[in-house]
Amino acid sequence: MAAIIAGMGDNHTFIEPPDEISNDTFPFRTLYVDGNLYLIAYLEGYEQFEPYMYHQIAAVNEVDMTYITKKLESVYNPFNSWISRTIGLSNFFLPAFLDWAGCDYREDYTFQILNDNRELVSIEAPVVSRDECLEGSWVYADNRASSLFIPGNWAEYREENEDSYIYMSLCDLSLSSKESYQNLFLQAGTLIKEHPECDILIIDLRQNPGGYGDNVEYIAHRCVQLLNVPSIHKTYVLTGGSTASFAIQLLAVFKRSLHAVTVGEPTGQFISNFGYSPDRKAVALPNSQISVCISDTWINGDTNQTNIQKYYDSTGNPYEWETTVLPDVYVPLDIEDLREGKDSAIQWILTQ
Numbered sequence: 028m029a030a031i032i033a034g035m036g037d038n039h040t041f042i043e044p045p046d047e048i049s050n051d052t053f054p055f056r057t058l059y060v061d062g063n064l065y066l067i068a069y070l071e072g073y074e075q076f077e078p079y080m081y082h083q084i085a086a087v088n089e090v091d092m093t094y095i096t097k098k099l100e101s102v103y104n105p106f107n108s109w110i111s112r113t114i115g116l117s118n119f120f121l122p123a124f125l126d127w128a129g130c131d132y133r134e135d136y137t138f139q140i141l142n143d144n145r146e147l148v149s150i151e152a153p154v155v156s157r158d159e160c161l162e163g164s165w166v167y168a169d170n171r172a173s174s175l176f177i178p179g180n181w182a183e184y185r186e187e188n189e190d191s192y193i194y195m196s197l198c199d200l201s202l203s204s205k206e207s208y209q210n211l212f213l214q215a216g217t218l219i220k221e222h223p224e225c226d227i228l229i230i231d232l233r234q235n236p237g238g239y240g241d242n243v244e245y246i247a248h249r250c251v252q253l254l255n256v257p258s259i260h261k262t263y264v265l266t267g268g269s270t271a272s273f274a275i276q277l278l279a280v281f282k283r284s285l286h287a288v289t290v291g292e293p294t295g296q297f298i299s300n301f302g303y304s305p306d307r308k309a310v311a312l313p314n315s316q317i318s319v320c321i322s323d324t325w326i327n328g329d330t331n332q333t334n335i336q337k338y339y340d341s342t343g344n345p346y347e348w349e350t351t352v353l354p355d356v357y358v359p360l361d362i363e364d365l366r367e368g369k370d371s372a373i374q375w376i377l378t379q
Contacts (some may be wrong), residue, residue, distance in 0.1 A: 028317065029102035032268075036106045036350075037301045043092075043309065043318040050124045053136070054155045056082065056165065057120060058134060059112045059268070060360045064120075066140065067176070067365075072162040075150060079140045080168040081366045085147060086139035088130040092217060098128040107350045110295040113268025114236075122154050123347060168366075169324075176368060179236065180207065182215040184222050188251060190377045192227035193218050193259075200238025200273055205245045214248040226260040229373060230281060233265050237272025239305065240326070240378045245281045254285060262287040265372050266354050271295035273324075275352060279329035291372045292359055293351035297338070298328025 029042055043049075054070035064084045086092055096116065100108050102124075103115035122136065130136070136152045167176060180202075182195040197216045202208070215306035219228070252261070262285040264278055275298050281287040301322035309318040338349045358375045365371075 030105075032319070033102050033104055036104065037322055038110065038296055039301050039303050039320070041320055041324040043320065044123070045310045045316045049121060050157050051122045051154050052160060053120070053122070053152050054163075055152070055161065057117050058360075058365075059116050060362045060365065063362075065362060065365075068165045070155065071166055073153070077166070079142070079148075079150065081144075081362060083141045083362075084138055085141055087125055088133050088137055089139060090128070090130045092112045093230050095125070095128050095130070099124070104133055107295075109293060109351060110268055113292075114271075114295060119219065164238060168368075171357065175233065175365075179210045179339050182211060183216060184225065187377060190227075190231050191222065191225045192232065192373075192377070193222070193225060193230050194373075196231045196234075197277070198231075198244045199235040200235060200277065202238070202242070202277070204275075205242065205249075208242060208372055209250055212246070212253040216253040219254070219259060223258045226258060226261045227376065228254060228259045228267065228285075229376060230262070230287070231265045232270045232278060233267035233275050234269050235271075235274035235277070236269055236295070237274045240273050240276070240302075243273050243276050243280065246277065247284070251280060251284045264289050266291045266294050266352070267360075268292060268295045272300070274331055278325070278352070283329070288355040288356065290356045290358055290376060291354050291355050292357070295351065297345060297349050298352055299345060300328070302326045315323050 032040055032042055046167045052071040055066055055076050056068040057064050057284075058067045059065075065081055066076060066079050066084060067081065073203065085090060087095060096112060099115050099119055100111040103111040103119060125131070125136070136154070137149045138152050139147045139149055163374050177196065178198050180197050180199055185192055185194050193215060196212070205235070219225070262281065264281050264287045266278065270278065271294060274295060275294055278289065278294070279298065282289070302324050303322050304324050307320070307323050308319045311318050338345055340346055356375065358372045361371045363378070364374065
């Protein structure tokens with residue numbers, strides 16, 4: 028069923044399995060970088076994973092990750108391998124999925140991870156409950172590039188060597204309180220005024236999967252002008268595979284209002300896409316109790332973004348292959364930068 032629905036090519040139409048399927052998970056987190064899946068964090072109490080932070084997961088129960096990834100694409104999005112890998116691999120990396128993908132010939136789970144010498148090392152991975160993951164503490168590498176992994180909406184002033192910039196993380200567009208967005212932009216605006224010598228503003232949308240369209244409208248009409256300050260000479264917006272849905276409309280707002288330059292990796296969706304209204308309800312199938320969520324609206328993307336028009340044909344329709352929005356400057360994540368605690372996209376910005 029997941030494969031049939033994924034074949035529609037719509038990120039907003041999907042199935043949610045019964046709770047008992049998705050309740051079992053693993054005590055670690057992963058990140059897709061450089062075409063591979065890497066271990067980036069573990070749940071406190073599972074220190075056996077500590078030596079393998081930022082190390083590549085090559086196989087599960089000796090089933091190669093290339094095969095597992097292809098299986099994932101078939102049930103997540105067979106037409107967009109980019110979003111299947113950047114988002115799907117982390118979201119679907121569950122015992123139930125791995126069993127279906129062909130890793131169930133053993134009773135337990137053993138992950139083959141590459142050590143510092145690129146040798147395969149087998150690590151047993153226990154199955155834990157989702158509640159344990161939600162309630163527990165997560166351990167990241169001490170030198171992590173924190174802006175990639177800290178969730179939420181927040182802003183801060185940063186100094187790196189002789190460079191400085193204002194950094195604003197905007198990961199969540201689903202908050203019901205619009206005042207929270209105004210407070211975020213007020214905070215960033217205050218930081219700009221407190222540091223008039225700083226002329227760089229970086230807005231991070233890499234972990235923003237979207238949310239409510241009225242929040243985008245509120246930001247566009249009530250908040251974004253707070254960042255339009257003469258002392259800021261350059262504004263950059265960071266994008267990646269998790270940037271999707273209304274986050275792409277927000278990206279258009281920043282490009283139009285702040286003349287922002289996008290830096291990073293392709294987004295997870297195109298500027299125009301199917302979506303859903305706030306009152307959409309999932310349909311529960313009577314026997315399996317699988318929930319099906321179906322798109323019920325169409326989002327006409329803001330075509331005022333630089334280079335967006337080239338994705339449309341002479342009739343005004345997007346080309347069939349167009350499923351992402353490319354950044355102005357393509358700076359992929361780099362695993363060696365991450366190991367050194369560096370953010371590749373921000374490092375590129377600071378060298379300009």
